[in-house]
Amino acid sequence: MPTNRRTILKGMAAASMLGATSGGLAWGKDRVFVPFSNKSLNYYFFVTQQEAVKRAVQANGWDFQAVNANFNNTEQLKQWQSLLLRGPSAMISDVIDSQAIVSQIRRYNQRRIPVAIIDTPADGGDVAITVSFDNYQGGVMAAQEIIRRLKQKYGTEKGVVLNCYGALQSVAWRLRKEGFDAEMAKHPDITVLDRPTEGLLKNMLSVTLSTLSERSDLDAVHAPSDSPSRGIVTALKQRGRWKKVGEDGHVIFVNIDGEPIGLEWIKQGYMDADISQDPIAYAEIAVDMLKKYSLQGKAVPLGPYENKKYYWEKGHISQSKSGPALVIPPFVIDKKNADDPRMWGNIAYDKWGLRYS
Secondary structure (H helix, E strand, O other), rough: OOOOOOOOOOOOOOOOOOOOOOOOOOOOOOOEOOOOEEOOOOOHHHHHHHHHHHHHHHHOEOOEEEEEOOOOHHHHHHHHHHHHHOOOOOEEOOOOOOOOOOHHHHHHHHHHOOOEEOOOOOOOOOOHHHHHHHHHHHHHHHHHHHHHHHHHHOOOOOOEEEEEEEOOOOOOHHHHHHHHHOOOOHHHOOEEEEEOOOOOOHHHHHHHHHHHOOOOOOOOOOOOOOOOHHHHHHHHHHHOOOOOOOOOOEEEEEEEEEOOOOOOOOHHHHOOOEEEEOHHHHHHHHHHHHHHHHHHHOOOOOOEEEEEOOOEEEEEEEEEEEEEEEEEEOEOOOOOOOOOOOHHHHHHHOOOOOOOO
């Protein structure tokens, strides 16, 4: 069973700036420096994402440094400014505040330093490539998976569903909730118990325990991320409701992310489904686009994107308000495909050895 590495990945030692800070050769003509500004390392997803950026950058022989803002927007803006002074060849970031980061992006634009944004899109600036996830559709799909199983159970779309939604200041979690709510609203015979948890394990534990005390008829539970939903699992175990799919008393369990822990629950038969987003693909595609296009002074081309390295295989790069953007399509992970070696959770845990704490 997976057990979260939270150590901040060590950056490269500081080096002297030897040349101009315009586009590819920040430390002299044979050196390329590509840092990563992360929003957090408090979730397995972000740890994996940072590791993926590091591996992709270093695979090209480039220098790498990571900084972590711990969900503090002011700190992230300062970190961007400090990194700018080191003359990076390009910048990669998962941003905390989509609007506040625009001023920093424009500073990099002025120096002709390409910026790649992953996970959380920026609201403006000239971004070389954005690679993200359709969080709203992820919420819709999670609701659909629960609704389908309720119909299998009762012959119609009815039941009681607990939604342990995350902090709404998070753009991703807010959109996931909106998509989930919109789909559930189509089925008035389904009672949705909306419970705020701020995305914290301890809150998901207490919320699920109290809900099970009030509603012994609970049919399903949903969380917007896998890591904190370990609190849900603990609550179900304590109340004797951690049952396999098909067993009496089973609580339908569908999340979003596709972490190793979610894949393990699915493989063991306890979790019904997970909607995947792919932090490894975010990182690898962003670095690949910087290498092929942005660091060569070329624009990332719009149009179909295909890469069979990833389970989803096909996407589309379109023009967003900040530049070319690839929105990776959500897909369902269940018992049929949880073992697929292309799943990011399998790569992070089995190949890279990233563990939970």
